[in-house]
Amino acid sequence: MSLPKRILKEAERLQVDAPEGSYRILEEYATEMMFKGLKPAQGPDGSPFEKGIFSLELWLPSSYPMEPPRVRFLTKIYHPNIDKLGRICLDILKDKWSPALQIRTVLLSIQALLSAPNPDDPLANDVAEHYKSDEKAAIQVSKEWTHKFAQPA
Amino acid sequence: MSDDSDNYMDAASFEGSDIVEDYQSSNPSEAFSDDDVEIEDNEAFIVNEPVKPKKSKFDVDYKVYDINDIISNQQSETEQVCSIFGLQRQDATILLRHFGWNREKLIERYSEDPERILKQVGLAPGTSASAQSDSRANSPVRLKRVKGFTCEICFTGSEDTSTQTLALACGHRFCSDCWKMHCEEKISGQGESRKIECMQGDCQTVMSEQVISQVVPEYIFQRYQTLANKTYVEDNRRGLRFCPGPDCGNVIECQVRGSDLESLIPIVVCKCGQASCFGCSFSGDHRPALCGVTKLWVKKCEDDSETANWISANTKECPRCHSTIEKNGGCNHMTCRKCRHEWCWICMGDWSAHGTSYYNCNRFEDKSGKDARDGQQKSRVSLERYLHYYNRFSNHEQSARLDQELYAKTERKMDEMQRSTSLTWIEVQFVKKAVETVTKCRMTLKWTYAMAYYLDRNSMTELFEDNQADLEKAVENLSELLEKPLDVETIPELRSQMQNATNYVKSRQNILLEDTLQGHMEDRWSYHITIPSLA
Numbered sequence: 100m101s102l103p104k105r106i107l108k109e110a111e112r113l114q115v116d117a118p119e120g121s122y123r124i125l126e127e128y129a130t131e132m133m134f135k136g137l138k139p140a141q142g143p144d145g146s147p148f149e150k151g152i153f154s155l156e157l158w159l160p161s162s163y164p165m166e167p168p169r170v171r172f173l174t175k176i177y178h179p180n181i182d183k184l185g186r187i188c189l190d191i192l193k194d195k196w197s198p199a200l201q202i203r204t205v206l207l208s209i210q211a212l213l214s215a216p217n218p219d220d221p222l223a224n225d226v227a228e229h230y231k232s233d234e235k236a237a238i239q240v241s242k243e244w245t246h247k248f249a250q251p252a
Numbered sequence: 253m254s255d256d257s258d259n260y261m262d263a264a265s266f267e268g269s270d271i272v273e274d275y276q277s278s279n280p281s282e283a284f285s286d287d288d289v290e291i292e293d294n295e296a297f298i299v300n301e302p303v304k305p306k307k308s309k310f311d312v313d314y315k316v317y318d319i320n321d322i323i324s325n326q327q328s329e330t331e332q333v334c335s336i337f338g339l340q341r342q343d344a345t346i347l348l349r350h351f352g353w354n355r356e357k358l359i360e361r362y363s364e365d366p367e368r369i370l371k372q373v374g375l376a377p378g379t380s381a382s383a384q385s386d387s388r389a390n391s392p393v394r395l396k397r398v399k400g401f402t403c404e405i406c407f408t409g410s411e412d413t414s415t416q417t418l419a420l421a422c423g424h425r426f427c428s429d430c431w432k433m434h435c436e437e438k439i440s441g442q443g444e445s446r447k448i449e450c451m452q453g454d455c456q457t458v459m460s461e462q463v464i465s466q467v468v469p470e471y472i473f474q475r476y477q478t479l480a481n482k483t484y485v486e487d488n489r490r491g492l493r494f495c496p497g498p499d500c501g502n503v504i505e506c507q508v509r510g511s512d513l514e515s516l517i518p519i520v521v522c523k524c525g526q527a528s529c530f531g532c533s534f535s536g537d538h539r540p541a542l543c544g545v546t547k548l549w550v551k552k553c554e555d556d557s558e559t560a561n562w563i564s565a566n567t568k569e570c571p572r573c574h575s576t577i578e579k580n581g582g583c584n585h586m587t588c589r590k591c592r593h594e595w596c597w598i599c600m601g602d603w604s605a606h607g608t609s610y611y612n613c614n615r616f617e618d619k620s621g622k623d624a625r626d627g628q629q630k631s632r633v634s635l636e637r638y639l640h641y642y643n644r645f646s647n648h649e650q651s652a653r654l655d656q657e658l659y660a661k662t663e664r665k666m667d668e669m670q671r672s673t674s675l676t677w678i679e680v681q682f683v684k685k686a687v688e689t690v691t692k693c694r695m696t697l698k699w700t701y702a703m704a705y706y707l708d709r710n711s712m713t714e715l716f717e718d719n720q721a722d723l724e725k726a727v728e729n730l731s732e733l734l735e736k737p738l739d740v741e742t743i744p745e746l747r748s749q750m751q752n753a754t755n756y757v758k759s760r761q762n763i764l765l766e767d768t769l770q771g772h773m774e775d776r777w778s779y780h781i782t783i784p785s786l787a
């Protein structure tokens with residue numbers, strides 16, 4: 100099965116103009132498509148994730164772009180909106196998804212989420228609690244985790 | 253058949269409907285009608301004296317709607333909103349759906365600030381706030397071929413091709429294939445019917461039914477309408493409910509308040525013949541048990557019945573900590589997994605006291621073992637008590653099935669008899685009547701056992717159980733008659749026996765139901781457990 104034009108086009112654009120790193124299609128199945136970050140996302144400057152290198156997994160359901168892509172962090176991260184399994188709490192990945200949005204937009208939103216954690220809409224409850232009760236200490240843990248887990252291999 | 257449909261529904265909605273007869277014959281108040289079987293059998297001949305089933309004070313008022321009624325109800329509610337605000341029909345539909353068909357709320361909010369409400373529900377063009385519904389009215393949304401168009405979603409189309417496209421009032425134009433897939437995903441994938449928005453991110457312009465019908469295939473659009481009807485019924489949660497009958501799809505309207513359910517059992521019977529309870533959604537007639545009692549009992553049976561028998565045969569409780577121990581294998585030396593107590597399965601005494609005679613227990617008269625057995629006895633009493641009621645409950649359920657099977661056989665026999673003898677159709681109907689009566693009464697009996705399980709022991713309960721015993725005896729009697737072989741010679745005698753027995757069973761059911769339901773209204777029954785309220 101050849102990939103739909105939409106996906107080829109997006110992949111093409113990401114090669115030239117990816118927000119953080121370049122992406123290419125790694126595997127291709129009849130019903131599902133997998134993008135895997137080759138050059139992973141970089142933590143935004145000024146955030147506790149600065150200088151971290153985070154690998155993401157991006158999986159496109161067969162009805163993409165009518166359904167949102169499924170994105171997951173492969174690198175461990177201490178963030179109130181990202182749980183132990185790397186799942187991300189982001190509205191555009193759920194009910195706010197629109198077919199006019201693109202992988203590029205999703206990556207930009209994830210970047211923004213790293214810059215501005217939102218403990219009021221948590222996915223990882225313990226981390227969110229930590230962020231709410233003692234932000235300074237929580238940020239410290241995030242930094243430590245970034246240092247420990249999010250380094251280039 | 254008589255024309256007392258206005259007892260339960262406004263005649264208009266069923267005028268000319270041939271289902272009215274079936275519906276009436278299964279009227280829940282039939283149990284209280286004192287017409288005897290003889291008259292009903294021959295009613296076809298008594299043209300001038302129609303049989304009127306009485307509506308008893310224990311019955312609720314309700315109407316049965318089919319899907320067309322539901323559609324026209326939505327239409328007339330939409331018309332009303334249109335005429336009040338001079339809106340277009342499709343816009344009014346979108347507004348009503350947004351407000352969960354709460355017309356009062358919609359009218360109130362819309363009167364306050366129409367522009368804001370239009371925007372909120374996705375009716376104002378997303379890009380320019382100035383364009384209003386007038387301009388929308390003038391240019392209805394239509395598919396349009398555009399040359400040199402490239403769709404921003406699928407990237408198909410080029411300079412020298414022309415593409416079928418569509419833009420909503422907001423002006424966001426995409427190819428028609430993308431719109432189709434978008435709607436299919438929402439409708440078939442997510443079961444959405446209330447609100448399908450524009451594909452542009454952040455644009456909340458809603459697709460009207462008319463637009464959706466232009467882009468999706470017929471079967472998807474039908475699914476959309478089915479979903480929309482379902483949403484309409486569910487939005488009217490308090491007053492409307494689907495009939496639980498298999499493949500029925502009819503909707504029942506009834507007004508009962510949660511507090512009514514402490515003294516009333518709102519049984520409704522659909523045109524398809526399915527009885528159900530409007531109070532607790534139970535799919536059947538659970539009288540005389542209250543909704544709360546029914547709920548408790550159903551839950552208890554789900555939790556216990558499957559395991560109860562097994563538990564009583566294969567497990568015992570640890571004499572020390574009372575956790576349940578399963579015996580596996582033949583060894584009688586039990587060690588409690590929880591408290592590590594070691595004991596003997598046979599006598600329930602301490603294992604240590606058995607000394608070296610591991611393989612045969614000879615301590616049955618021992619004191620410690622006897623005490624343990626007594627304790628076991630006590631905690632088993634509650635299980636046995638439950639099983640007593642449960643077995644009778646499920647026995648009637650099974651018997652009702654067997655009666656039905658028996659009837660299927662009898663029916664074939666009756667068919668034969670009609671063809672080979674001089675008997676007429678009317679003359680063999682008495683068996684059918686008898687089976688119907690037995691089946692209904694077994695349902696009643698079933699639920700008397702569920703109710704009795706929760707009743708306190710007092711003189712009221714004794715009277716209740718007397719009524720129960722009388723009905724049970726009458727039912728078993730009639731059930732026995734049903735098993736008698738049918739012969740042309742014996743038919744006249746059997747017929748009169750069975751008709752008498754059927755009448756007697758009906759009268760016993762009347763007495764039991766009337767007295768018990770009256771008791772609910774008078775708060776005469778006391779339970780040894782708090783009955784949950786369904787309000």
Ligand SMILES: [Zn+2]
Nearest residue numbers: 403406427430
């Ligand atoms: Zn398209």
Ligand SMILES: [Zn+2]
Nearest residue numbers: 422424450455
């Ligand atoms: Zn739009």
Ligand SMILES: [Zn+2]
Nearest residue numbers: 495500522524
């Ligand atoms: Zn029905």
Ligand SMILES: [Zn+2]
Nearest residue numbers: 529531532543
């Ligand atoms: Zn009920």
Ligand SMILES: [Zn+2]
Nearest residue numbers: 570573588591
């Ligand atoms: Zn124990």
Ligand SMILES: [Zn+2]
Nearest residue numbers: 596599613615
């Ligand atoms: Zn023993």
